[in-house]
Amino acid sequence: MANDAVTFIRALGLGTVDLLGFSMGGMIAQVIAQDEPQLVRKLILAGTGPAGGEGITDVTTHLADLAQWMSEGTESFEYERDVELLAARQWHTEVPRDVFARITGLSDFPAALRHGVSEGALRYLCNASLSYRLRGVPVEMESIWALAIPEGGGDTHRAVLRGTRAELTIDQGPGTRYIPELTVRPAEASTNYAAALARTVKSLQAAFPGLGFEGAGPGFRIGMPAALRTTHEQHFAAVLEGFIDYIDSGRCPERTGPDLVTKYTLLAQAKELSHRAA
Numbered sequence: 083m084a085n086d087a088v089t090f091i092r093a094l095g096l097g098t099v100d101l102l103g104f105s106m107g108g109m110i111a112q113v114i115a116q117d118e119p120q121l122v123r124k125l126i127l128a129g130t131g132p133a134g135g136e137g138i139t140d141v142t143t144h145l146a147d148l149a150q151w152m153s154e155g156t157e158s159f160e161y162e163r164d165v166e167l168l169a170a171r172q173w174h175t176e177v178p179r180d181v182f183a184r185i186t187g188l189s190d191f192p193a194a195l196r197h198g199v200s201e202g203a204l205r206y207l208c209n210a211s212l213s214y215r216l217r218g219v220p221v222e223m224e225s226i227w228a229l230a231i232p233e234g235g236g237d238t239h240r241a242v243l244r245g246t247r248a249e250l251t252i253d254q255g256p257g258t259r260y261i262p263e264l265t266v267r268p269a270e271a272s273t274n275y276a277a278a279l280a281r282t283v284k285s286l287q288a289a290f291p292g293l294g295f296e297g298a299g300p301g302f303r304i305g306m307p308a309a310l311r312t313t314h315e316q317h318f319a320a321v322l323e324g325f326i327d328y329i330d331s332g333r334c335p336e337r338t339g340p341d342l343v344t345k346y347t348l349l350a351q352a353k354e355l356s357h358r359a360a
Contacts (some may be wrong), residue, residue, distance in 0.1 A: 083110050084110045084113035084114045087110060087114055088114060088118050091121060096121075097121075098122065098123040099121060099123065100122075100123055100125075100126070101114060101115065101124070101126065103127050103128070103130055104128045104318060105130055105144075105318065107130070108127045109130060111125060111127065112125075112130075136207050136353060137172060137207060137208035137209050137225060137227065138170065138349060138352050140210075140225070141225040141227075142223060142225050143345065143346075145223040145225060146345045146348060147345065149216055149221045149223070150341055150344070150345060152243065153216050154337075154341075157337075158336065158341055159216075159217075159340060159341050159345075160340060160344060161343070161347040161348060165215070165216060165344065165348055166214060167213075167214045167348065167351050167352060168214050168215065169212065169213040169355070169359070170210070170211070170212040170351075170352035170353070170356040170359065171212070171356055171359060172207050172209060172210045172353075172356045172357075174206060174208070174209070175205075175206050175227050175228070175229065176205060176206075177203055177204040177205075177229065178202060178203045179191065179202050179203065179204075181229055182204060206227070208227040209224075209225065209227060210224070210225055210356070212352045214348065232256065236260045237254070237260075237314075238255040238256075238260070239252065239253075239262065240253055240255070246269065247268065248266055248267060249266075249269070250265070251264070251265045253265070263303065264303070264304040265302065265303050265304070266295075266301050266302045266304065267301030268301065279295060279302060280295070290306075291309075291310075292306075292307035293306060293307070293310070
């Protein structure tokens with residue numbers, strides 16, 4: 083993919099470029115900067131890590147983002163003040179040589195990966211879990227890489243947010259046809275809660291037309307029309323557009339820097355802790 087990007091850059095007749103890499107795009111951008119440094123004037127990496135890096139600093143970075151977004155107040159985060167790291171763990175997914183060949187098109191593991199090969203399989207340190215407190219709120223997260231997506235499906239995701247008045251659950255898996263589904267379960271079921279939820283959903287119609295809800299066991303399932311849903315790729319595009327707006331305007335929220343430093347400090351400390359605990 084890096085070679086394709088370089089070919090495209092040269093086809094445009096560009097001598098140098100500014101590269102912004104987000105998630106896997108950040109890994110591609112790093113390869114371009116390493117292999118073709120004369121092409122890169124500026125490299126901007128967002129929500130990413132080194133290609134082939136450890137799982138605790140890979141997808142987990144997006145989960146840490148979600149925790150901060152759902153916990154943020156008016157003040158930016160500061161690691162020493164707001165974070166208490168409790169536990170961290172990493173474990174391998176075994177990738178047999180034939181599966182690696184089928185995925186990559188390579189006949190064998192490249193030299194850079196052979197230190198992690200044992201008995202014909204690559205022991206890829208890609209799974210991670212960590213536990214911490216964020217401004218006193220307990221946070222637990224886990225990311226797992228399987229060898230293949232489930233048949234007929236895609237990525238799975240489950241998030242549970244426990245509050246004093248309700249528990250919110252986001253599910254994406256076989257039971258939801260791999261479409262994210264939000265359920266609200268009040269701590270104490272009552273007609274007053276249902277009425278309050280109805281008023282809230284109604285107040286959101288201008289911003290989210292067609293939003294609704296229905297009873298689902300002891301809780302309520304929030305109905306979101308297809309027009310309001312975005313794909314994984316569309317979400318990345320929206321993040322990129324927002325980032326470019328910051329660059330074009332020359333203005334960025336003051337909390338962005340401190341929040342990023344807090345997140346990456348957490349992941350770096352978690353990585354170190356996972357190795358001590360192994």
